[in-house]
Amino acid sequence: MNITPDTNVLVRAIVEDDAAQGEFAQKALEAAELVAVTLPTLCEMAWVLARGYKIPAERIASTIRRLSGVENVAVDRAAVEAGLAMLDAGGDFADGVIAHEGRLLGGAIFFSFDKRAVELLGDFAILAG
Numbered sequence: 001m002n003i004t005p006d007t008n009v010l011v012r013a014i015v016e017d018d019a020a021q022g023e024f025a026q027k028a029l030e031a032a033e034l035v036a037v038t039l040p041t042l043c044e045m046a047w048v049l050a051r052g053y054k055i056p057a058e059r060i061a062s063t064i065r066r067l068s069g070v071e072n073v074a075v076d077r078a079a080v081e082a083g084l085a086m087l088d089a090g091g092d093f094a095d096g097v098i099a100h101e102g103r104l105l106g107g108a109i110f111f112s113f114d115k116r117a118v119e120l121l122g123d124f125a126i127l128a129g
Contacts, residue, residue: 002034007044010037014045014063015053035073039097042080046093061087091120099124 009025016022029035042064049055049063061084068075079100086096095117099110103124110125112118118125 001032002036003028003032004036004038005029005041007041007048010041010045010067011048011053014049015055017053032072035070037067037073037075039076039079039083039101042075042083043094043097046083046087057087057090060093064093086117086120089120091117095121 005025005028009028012018012021013025013029046060046064049060050057055063064080064084064087067073068077068080079097082100083093083096086099087093092114095110095112095114099117099121102110110117110121111128112125113128115127118127
């Protein structure tokens with residue numbers, strides 16, 4: 001079976017804060033022929049792990065790298081790498097993904113109120129306001 005897991009399934013499989021759901025999620029992910037992990041799901045997952053579970057960025061990056069490296073997992077690798085580069089530099093995973101996708105869609109500038117994101121993206125970004 002090919003599946004697209006919701007954020008809550010990935011989070012349960014990772015943090016195992018609910019033993020039954022965690023085990024079920026892990027088994028379902030392992031058993032699937034294909035696990036299609038969307039960019040919104042990864043962005044939400046990174047946010048939930050950081051804000052809700054207070055997991056450090058290094059561990060989140062490692063988790064995303066492990067997940068995207070699993071044989072049966074399909075992700076937009078270029079966008080994931082952009083998000084990871086931002087996360088590794090001290091920014092938010094989602095900002096890297098957003099900037100990457102914006103470039104693909106023809107956006108010349110990442111426009112944000114987030115000073116840190118603008119600093120990390122350099123010449124490609126302008127601070128709003």
